[in-house]
Amino acid sequence: MFSSLKIALSMRVVDAHGYEEYRDALAQDWFNLFNEWEITPICIPNVIKNIEPLVSMADMVILTGGDDIALDFNNNIINNIEKHKKQRDIQEYRIIDACIKNNIPVLGVCRGMQLINYRFGGTLRALDPQKHVCKEHKINIIEGDFIKKRISVNSYHNNGVFMDTLGKDLKILAVSEDSSIEAISHTKYPILGIMWHPERSVPFSKEDKEMLLNFIQNSLGEEND
Secondary structure (H helix, E strand, O other): OOOEEEEEEOOEEEEOOOOOOEEEHOHHHOHHHHHHOEEEEOOOEEEOOOOOOHHHHOOEEEEEOOOHHHHOOOOOOOOOOHHHHHHHHHHHHHHHHHHHOOOEEOOOOOHHHHHHHHHOOOOOOEEEEHHHHEEEEEEOOOOOOOOOOOEEEEEOOEEEEEEOOOOEEEEEEEEOOOEEEEEEOOOOOEEEOOOOOOOOOOOOHHHHHHHHHHHHHHHHOOOOO
């Protein structure tokens, strides 16, 4: 289906039990869809400083979910978490900048959307865990042609974006029933952020596949066989 498409993915930094060195890690969930659509994955390490040549190999980048954000775009400490996890924040800001420079589409998933919001000057606010740390909840679609008829999504986050914490030049695409923002796009760049995890639905839902297909095709400006 997308046999020529290459998608790069960011990774967590983990402290593996029984080993001294830190490791970059990525859940296998995304690769199930990549296998189905014949997409070639590129995994982006967190310690490579000259990230642009690697990012430039990709047709699209996914900022994957998992872990709280430690640093904002100006390196101010947001959460006092393990020092090694800050590597990921620094790297993902580099990734976004490299994608902007090279006009490469970016999809931010959960934490990825939050980091996009920080990149453009926004902040986060704590959410009610009873409403958001759960398997499924309702959202309202503002942009009618965004994901079409989607009314419920999964939810695994403690912090969210609101109207008064939204970054510059970011457009709201979907909101939750508590007014937290569930999807955003950038008004100038091919950047999309969503707060739910399509990859954690097994199999991928029809609506999530449609959303991903639309973003890929609209961002790349061409159909894939």
